[in-house]
Amino acid sequence: MFSEDVSLAPYTTLGIGGPARFFCTPTTPAEIHIALVEAKNRALPVFVLGGGSNLVIADSGWPGLVLRPSLTHQVGLTIGAGMDWNDFVDHCVSQNLAGVECLAGIPGTVGATPIQNVGAYGQEVADVISSVTALDRQSLEVRTFSNAECHFAYRHSRFNTEELGRWLILEVAFALKENAAPNLTYRDLIHHFGPDASPTLTEVAATVRQIRAQKGMVVDPTDPDSRSAGSFFKNPLLRTSEAPGSAPRFVQPDGTVKVPAAWLIERSGLMRGETLAGGIGLSSKHILALVNQGGGSAADIIEAAKKVQKCVHQTWGVLLHPEPIFVGFSGSTELPEGATVISPA
Ligand SMILES: Cc1cc2nc3c(=O)[nH]c(=O)nc-3n(C[C@H](O)[C@H](O)[C@H](O)COP(=O)(O)OP(=O)(O)OC[C@H]3O[C@@H](n4cnc5c(N)ncnc54)[C@H](O)[C@@H]3O)c2cc1C
Numbered sequence: 001m002f003s004e005d006v007s008l009a010p011y012t013t014l015g016i017g018g019p020a021r022f023f024c025t026p027t028t029p030a031e032i033h034i035a036l037v038e039a040k041n042r043a044l045p046v047f048v049l050g051g052g053s054n055l056v057i058a059d060s061g062w063p064g065l066v067l068r069p070s071l072t073h074q075v076g077l078t079i080g081a082g083m084d085w086n087d088f089v090d091h092c093v094s095q096n097l098a099g100v101e102c103l104a105g106i107p108g109t110v111g112a113t114p115i116q117n118v119g120a121y122g123q124e125v126a127d128v129i130s131s132v133t134a135l136d137r138q139s140l141e142v143r144t145f146s147n148a149e150c151h152f153a154y155r156h157s158r159f160n161t162e163e164l165g166r167w168l169i170l171e172v173a174f175a176l177k178e179n180a181a182p183n184l185t186y187r188d189l190i191h192h193f194g195p196d197a198s199p200t201l202t203e204v205a206a207t208v209r210q211i212r213a214q215k216g217m218v219v220d221p222t223d224p225d226s227r228s229a230g231s232f233f234k235n236p237l238l239r240t241s242e243a244p245g246s247a248p249r250f251v252q253p254d255g256t257v258k259v260p261a262a263w264l265i266e267r268s269g270l271m272r273g274e275t276l277a278g279g280i281g282l283s284s285k286h287i288l289a290l291v292n293q294g295g296g297s298a299a300d301i302i303e304a305a306k307k308v309q310k311c312v313h314q315t316w317g318v319l320l321h322p323e324p325i326f327v328g329f330s331g332s333t334e335l336p337e338g339a340t341v342i343s344p345a
Pocket residue numbers: 013047048049050051052053054055069081082105106107108109110111112113115116117118119120167168169170216217218219226228229230231325342
C-alpha cells in the first residue's frame with residue numbers, strides 16, 4: 001500500500017519539500033491502522049499530512065512514511081478528517097448553519113483545523129468544535145476529546161503543543177447555529193457591508209474569500225503571492241509594557257495584548273514583494289506571508305524567516321514566532337527561534 005520516493009513539494013502550498021521515502025493515502029480507519037502497524041514493524045517514522053498549507057518540509061524530505069488520511073465521510077456535522085475545509089464551509093453556509101462563514105478561504109483539510117485552532121475574520125474553530133476523535137499513533141487506541149480537552153487558545157491546542165505528533169485526527173464534530181446571523185465583528189467586514197446591513201451567510205463567506213484574495217490569502221494557481229503557507233508569523237501576545245506604544249493592540253482575557261505581526265514587520269524596514277533569500281520573499285499583497293517566488297527551498301525559507309525575526313527584534317524588541325510547522329529537519333539545522341518542529345528521530 002506504500003508508494004516509494006514521492007516528492008512532497010507538490011503536496012504543499014509553498015511548493016517546497018524533498019521526497020517521502022514512503023507515502024500512502026488510506027481511505028478508511030482500518031487502512032490507517034494497517035499502515036501504522038506496518039510502519040512500526042519497519043521502524044519507519046510517520047508524518048501525517050493534510051493539505052500541506054501550514055508546513056515547511058525539509059529539502060531532504062521525510063525519511064519514513066508520510067500518511068495522508070483521506071477520510072471524507074460526513075454524518076450530520078461529524079466530518080472526516082480528509083474532507084476539504086472549503087467544501088465543508090460551503091456546505092454549512094448553503095444549509096444556513098452559522099459559525100464558520102468567516103473561515104471561508106482557509107486552505108487545507110477539516111482534520112487539521114483543530115491542530116492550530118484556525119481562525120480568521122472574527123471566528124476560530126474553537127468556538128464551534130464540539131469534539132475531536134483521534135487515534136493514538138503509539139497505542140492505536142481511539143479517543144474522543146471534548147472541546148475543553150482540546151486546550152484551545154490562539155493558534156494553540158494540545159495537538160500542536162504538549163502532544164504534538166501523538167494523535168492522528170479521524171473526525172471532527174461541529175456545533176453550528178441554524179439560521180443564526182453571520183459574525184460581522186471584523187473591521188474589514190463591517191467596512192464592506194456597512195453598519196446596518198444584514199447579509200446572508202453565503203454573502204459573508206463570498207466576501208471573506210474576495211477580501212482574502214486581494215491579500216493573496218486564498219490559494220490560486222494564477223496568483224504567485226498565494227504560493228505561501230499563509231501568515232508566516234503568529235501575532236505576538238505581549239505584556240502591556242512590552243507592546244510598542246504606537247502599535248494597535250487587542251486586549252486578551254488573560255490581560256496580555258495581541259499585536260499584529262504585520263504591523264511590526266511593515267515598520268521594520270522591510271518591504272512587500274522584497275526578496276529575502278534565494279527564491280523566497282515577502283508577498284507583494286500581505287507582508288505577513290513568505291512566498292516562494294520561484295525555485296525557493298526550505299533552506300531559503302529558514303534564512304528569510306530569520307531575517308524577518310531579526311529586523312523586527314532590532315526595531316521593536318519583539319520576537320515573532322513562526323506559525324507553520326517545520327517537518328523533517330535534523331537536530332543540527334538551526335531553525336528560526338520559536339519554530340514548532342516535527343522531526344523523524
Ligand atoms: C494562503 C493561505 C492562507 C491561510 N490562511 C489561514 C488563516 O486565515 N487562518 C489560519 O488559522 N490558518 C491559515 N492558513 C494556514 C493553514 O491553511 C491552516 O493551518 C490549515 O488548517 C492547515 O491544514 P492542512 O490540511 O493543509 O494541514 P497541513 O499543513 O498538511 O498540516 C498542518 C499540521 O497538521 C497536522 N495534521 C494534518 N492533518 C492531520 C490529521 N488528520 N491528524 C493529525 N494531524 C494532522 C500535520 O501533521 C501538521 O502538523 C493559511 C494557509 C495558506 C496557504
